[in-house]
Amino acid sequence: MTNASASPHAPVRPEWLADVQEPVLDPRRVIVDPHHHLWDRPGQRYLGEELLDDVGAGHRVLATVYVQCRSMYDLNRPDAFKPVGEVRFAAAIAEQSPPDVQLCAGIVGGANLLLGSEVAGVLDEMIEVGAGRLCGIRNATAWHSDSTLISNPIPPPGGILLDPIFGQGILQLTARDLSLDIWAYHSQLSEVIDLARKHPNQRIILDHAGGPLGAGPYKGKRNEVFAEWDLSLRALAQCPNVQIKLGGLGMRVNGFDLDLRASPPDSTTVAELWGPYLLRCIEIFGVDRCMFESNFPVDKGMVSYGVLWNAFKKITADFSEDEKDALFSRNAAKAYRLRLQ
Numbered sequence: 001m002t003n004a005s006a007s008p009h010a011p012v013r014p015e016w017l018a019d020v021q022e023p024v025l026d027p028r029r030v031i032v033d034p035h036h037h038l039w040d041r042p043g044q045r046y047l048g049e050e051l052l053d054d055v056g057a058g059h060r061v062l063a064t065v066y067v068q069c070r071s072m073y074d075l076n077r078p079d080a081f082k083p084v085g086e087v088r089f090a091a092a093i094a095e096q097s098p099p100d101v102q103l104c105a106g107i108v109g110g111a112n113l114l115l116g117s118e119v120a121g122v123l124d125e126m127i128e129v130g131a132g133r134l135c136g137i138r139n140a141t142a143w144h145s146d147s148t149l150i151s152n153p154i155p156p157p158g159g160i161l162l163d164p165i166f167g168q169g170i171l172q173l174t175a176r177d178l179s180l181d182i183w184a185y186h187s188q189l190s191e192v193i194d195l196a197r198k199h200p201n202q203r204i205i206l207d208h209a210g211g212p213l214g215a216g217p218y219k220g221k222r223n224e225v226f227a228e229w230d231l232s233l234r235a236l237a238q239c240p241n242v243q244i245k246l247g248g249l250g251m252r253v254n255g256f257d258l259d260l261r262a263s264p265p266d267s268t269t270v271a272e273l274w275g276p277y278l279l280r281c282i283e284i285f286g287v288d289r290c291m292f293e294s295n296f297p298v299d300k301g302m303v304s305y306g307v308l309w310n311a312f313k314k315i316t317a318d319f320s321e322d323e324k325d326a327l328f329s330r331n332a333a334k335a336y337r338l339r340l341q
Helices: 048-055 084-095 113-129 164-175 186-198 222-236 267-285 305-315 321-335
Strands: 030-036 039-041 044-046 060-067 102-109 134-138 179-182 204-206 242-246 290-292
Touching (some): 030 321, 044 048, 048 060, 048 102, 060 084, 060 321, 084 113, 113 134, 113 164, 164 179, 164 186, 186 204, 186 222, 242 267, 242 321, 267 290, 267 305, 290 321, 305 321
Parallel strands (some): 030 060, 102 134, 134 179, 179 204, 204 242, 242 290
Antiparallel strands (some): 039 044
16 A cells, blocks of 8 residues: 555545536436446545545435455465455445445456466456456556556556457457456557457456656656657557547646646536647547546546546437447446346
8 A cells, every 4th residue: 555645646635626517418328338437545645535526516426346456465475365355345335335326236356367368267367256247357557657657556567458468468358348447548559459450359448548647757748748649549440359548637737737827627627738639549449439427536536426427328328329428337237238127
């Protein structure tokens, strides 16, 4: 676990976020939030209670998907099996859900795919303790040679996505119909393309709009980054086994620096800043391969839950009802094989 001061993410400041309050737009729109975390770290607490406060703030969130973040490991077990504790923890949160929302309806665990074929036993145990909720696996893979570009408290080494042993681990996911979530920066998208082509039968979900960077050596080069990111996404979209999450741009590596403002952003501001990226993702991948995500509590350091989903609704204001249903709930439920009540 890391101290809040050591976190690469903007700290959550409830009093600052409270400065902007908005009525909920399109409150009857069903939402499945396919990407959030839960943790209890020094200075950083975001567990079921805090999640419920956010999803219950007015938007019609019916279900959520928990994504690995190294919480609640089984520390007394061998390294390979320590992440089983995280799946057990998320499944316990799911059991405590109130009647109107299914927390952690899907669970993306963190089995180490660099175990290759030996990850099979870990996956099978995760499936068991997940009680029908384990739907995918994600490993820490976002890496850049510039040490200032960090989005993980424990940065991974480079090249994981191209490691042949990692590929052997992917085969174990394919055999169990588990998705592979990938968090990679735009500078790594060529690796994702290579991986997707090598594993055409593996369902892949690319997190956080493909990670367009805006900090470190990319600060002040937004147009150049956008062009490079756009080109890579177009090549990746040629792989029909890949879907993409729309969101996750509230990290410091993205360079929008919303947390440095005197007041938190309203939904119009977020829509103006992030809209070009998210709309381009939809243009490239098509409505049926995209899904909005919160990436909370990481993005909560820059924007509140209510404002975030209002921004997504403003970005898609001109879309048809069916397209909105796909982007806000249907695609996520299908991608993660959710059994919604």
